[in-house]
Amino acid sequence: MKKKYRIMTNKKPAIELYVAGSFLARLRGLLGTQTLAAHTGLLLTDCHAIHMFFMRYALDIVYVDADFRIVKIVADLRPWHISGCCKARHVIELPAGTVETLDWKLHSNLKLNK
Numbered sequence: 040m041k042k043k044y045r046i047m048t049n050k051k052p053a054i055e056l057y058v059a060g061s062f063l064a065r066l067r068g069l070l071g072t073q074t075l076a077a078h079t080g081l082l083l084t085d086c087h088a089i090h091m092f093f094m095r096y097a098l099d100i101v102y103v104d105a106d107f108r109i110v111k112i113v114a115d116l117r118p119w120h121i122s123g124c125c126k127a128r129h130v131i132e133l134p135a136g137t138v139e140t141l142d143w144k145l146h147s148n149l150k151l152n153k
Contacts, residue, residue, distance in 0.1 A: 088123030
């Protein structure tokens with residue numbers, strides 16, 4: 040996966056997002072990784088549900104609409120669980136604890152830069 044976007048936050052540093060845009064890239068997601076580095080995340084485009092099957096660590100999951108407004112947050116989703124949101128257009132996966140650290144809230148708009 041190639042680094043594609045950066046989410047600018049009021050807290051430094053920004054979040055670097057890698058993009059999984061194809062069906063196979065979204066299906067694979069972060070499988071096989073040992074950890075997700077701090078200040079990084081995975082953007083699953085055109086996606087409204089995720090699975091944590093075979094994962095080794097928990098994640099914070101942020102569901103956003105087409106305008107990157109947060110429509111649902113699932114903090115600390117553990118391996119072997121699933122989650123979804125019908126209102127979501129995209130999903131952002133982050134290291135567990137990131138959403139709390141950044142103080143992201145429902146209905147907040149995320150600012151993405153290329």
